Amino acid sequence: MSAKIIDGKAIAASIRQDMVDEVAQLKKEGITPGLAVVIVGDDPASKVYVGQKEKGCAQVGIYSEKYALPADTSEEELLALVSKLNIDDKINGILVQLPLPKQIDEKKILYAISPVKDVDGFHPENIGKLVIGEDAFLPCTPHGIMVLLKHAGIDLRGKEAVVVGRSNIVGKPISLMLLSKSATVTICHSKTKDLSFHTKRADVLVAAVGKPEMIKGEMVKDGVIVIDVGVNRLESGKLVGDVEFESVSKKALVITPVPGGVGPMTITMLLKNTIKAAKMQA
Ligand code: GUN
Secondary structure, three states: OOOEEOOHHHHHHHHHHHHHHHHHHHHHOOOOOEEEEEEEOOOHHHHHHHHHHHHHHHHHOOEEEEEEEOOOOOHHHHHHHHHHHHOOOOOOEEEEOOOOOOOOOHHHHHHHOOHHHOOOOOOHHHHHHHHHOOOOOOOHHHHHHHHHHHHOOOOOOOOEEEEEOOOOOOHHHHHHHHHHOOOEEEEEOOOOOOHHHHHOOOOEEEEOOOOOOOEOHHHOOOOOEEEEOOOEEOOOOOEEOOEOHHHHOOOOOEEOOOOOOOHHHHHHHHHHHHHHHHHHHO
């Protein structure tokens, strides 16, 4: 068998094309969606992500402001900026790029962002709403995964979904989203006794651990649907996922590549959340 490859890049491009029209229409109604992107320090990966976020905004017509603060910014200074953005009418969404420098308590910052401007979906109010199935800002990466699964025509009802990884950004929220679509969800993590036992049972496997190519072909069954969230740079410079594509794609029915799978969807969902925030606040 040879897997069908989900082209996240193409799906993201098509969604962004629709957003161009939606934003143009909103502007006619006097609503210009606005996003503030805050980066503290000069982590190279964060700089790349923030650049992509600004580019995405420009592409669909969203107004954006970037705040690049020095690495020695204090918690008070960052909190002051968040407070200012919370009451800025031009700004509908606030994104503070993670990770933050050591002197700043990430939790304090995320809690300070107004839940109605929390386009990352990291505020406990939005996470709580996700848990009980109320409308909320959904975290961008897991939201993007759900959109990819929908595009691939996958009906999750009753499927055995196995999530590897339990982070607040991906593992936990994707588990809740899969559950909300009536999958039977298992969450595996670093203390799981027999990982293969679980991954071999998966109809849908989501790998979100950050370990290059840890999911091998012999760990999955024929016909599995594989979502690879990993973005790992090898010493050779090659970018690989958490899944060994070569061996797993031979058994999978459907698989997302790295790069070009989940990645392009994350920022697309951020843009979607920013448009949603603008409409809610209008
Ligand atoms: N760092 C890595 N992923 C993310 C994300 O989705 N949002 C923010 N704000 N920071 C990140």
